[in-house]
Amino acid sequence: MKLKSSYIVVAVLSVIAIAFPAFLGAYPLNVARSIMTYMALAISWDMLLRSGQISFGIAGLFGLGSYASALAVLRGGMDPMLSIVFAAAFAGVMAYALGFAILRLRSMYFSITTLALMEIFRIVMHNLHDFSGGPEGVVLPSVIFKGASPALYWLCLAGLFLTIGVSWFFEKSKMHLALTAIRNDETSARSSGVNIFNYLLIAFVITSVLQGMMGAIQVQSYGFTTPDTAFDANFTLLPLAMALLGGIHSTIGPMAGAVLLGVASEWLKLKIPYGHLVVYGIIIILVILFMPQGLFGLARKARRERSKAGASHE
């Protein structure tokens, strides 16, 4: 019964999200696209984190997807929609190849390597002048759907829905058990028959596909890319902050964090034009310092305390 009611809530929220263009203007739809992009990145980052691996390579794969899509359209004459699928697959293939090397690493060694990969991708695009446009990047002949706000919104929403769907599959399938076992104790997991490398590789490839796909959607929506914009460190740092604010190791946590920080960022900008970035930075620092378990974690803790108090009264 409980499961069914949660399905109903999800269905209602999905319908509301799909119907937004019917009652929202171009500006809120544009802001929503930005929030959804970061939300998808935050969720995908969290999906790998559930195995205990902290990746700093989000911007690298996001940028790789941006370039793969833009260059497929420009140099290969590919249809823009098809180029998004191609970019996602390209990011996945790259992650699969790289995974054999870097998924042997753990903790900070893995994190630093993913960070370095991001920089390597940026430098490669920077230096392939004739192919990638070099530091000046490339401009597409037009944006997808001729820039129509509702269509761009739905495209981004589709990317987000796919990400949420995959994340929930991770939560509900045996992937969840395997990744949690790896995070808690690798030796125990291995002795229980969990193929650690395979599960890590699957998680790394799938999250990379999602990140590459969001990069491709971004480039097709704005019609250009440069190394500095595609591999911007914000595409790594903001999703991390959003996931931490909302609460890690879940789908709902990064979603809540992305909505809160995304809306706060835009609201602060309009209220405090000359100092909003300072306040935004302070919020992120305070949250990480004092609420490392995130809002979702706090809610869980409060619920536990309430039930404990209830039990002691009985």
Place this chain on the structure above:
Amino acid sequence: MKKALLVIMIIALAVSAFAMGAKEATGTAPAGAAPIKIGATWPLADITGKQGSMAAQQAVDEINAAGGVLGRKLELIVVDDELKADKGAAAIEKLVTVDNVDLLIGGMASGVALGQIPVMKKYAKVVISTGAASYKVEEGLGAEADWYFHLHPWDYNQGQSYADGWEAIQKKFGNVKIQKIFLAYEEGAFGKASFDASKTLFGGRYTFDGAPFKSAAFGGGDYASVLEAAKKYGPDLFLWAGYDADALPMLEQAKAMKFNPGIYLGAPPGWPADFGKSPLAENVMLYGMWAPSINGVSPASKKFYDGFMAKYNTEPATYFAPLSYSAVYIAADAIKRAGSTDTAALIKALAATNYASPLGQTITFTPSNIIKHQGVKNQKILQWQKGRQEVIWPFESATAAPVYPFPAWK
């Protein structure tokens, strides 16, 4: 839970404090019915955008104090583009669809402008752009964008004006001799575009070489290798294309290495506010569009400068301030001549602009390589002399003769 409450309280206090400060800093919109709304985007955390928006507000206040335009007040609505393409595009959407502005001004970074172009094309509102030098922006706009009025010179305009300037200086001042040029450029889009343009322009006439460096603005700051390469090359003209954060550290390292080119020139979009106060700045040359010394030869510049100082009690440190001030005056003048804010009438009136700007030159719009309405097509060659930026070229707005060669380090 106590910690969470504490965090929420601190955030609420911080937001309130900043919001109150912002209200005082930006003031309120002028009273009266149906103001003419000018929407603007700049990067407000950067000195170019901050001072650009301040100067635009100064122009709006001056025009309103003089009775407004067509009997209506002007209202400036500024949204921070945060130097991000998506934020810049969202800002345009807000200004056009929520604030219903009559026209748009502003802009600084080409990367943001590229992200804004699809949205600008969708609404085809009049835009008076104060930034975006990259030729990629012009390619993205295309020849059909007759609503786009670009005040800032394109990168190839700038390169051409430098080539013209050095030719003219060598002709006029016989002691200035340039044969070898070395360009140290930051490794990003701005620096690489500068190198490509300079190589094309200077490569035939002069012996030209260059090398990249990582700007201090992006985590770099060690210029030893690029300066070593330059020193070995022995240029008559050493120029660097980077950001304000590179200005002083590069000079300090040049001094430590006793690197003495004939001319030491920097071409960042903005300089550190107190750069002129450093003894190292003496006789460094620079490219720019405006300097306070132009007050001596241009009444429009003096009016702008005095007004800015009186309103904000700080000196304009970047040419984006007079450029943005000019954008508002050009818009107001065109609305007046058009008799309305109708887009077609406004485009026609703007195309006939003839504005004696604080930049020390009259701004008109003529075609550039692709677009129909290009404003300024040149930069100026300036030199720090006794803590002031003096204009060396063009000679019609010159305020001093060049000090040449760059003195040996003591």
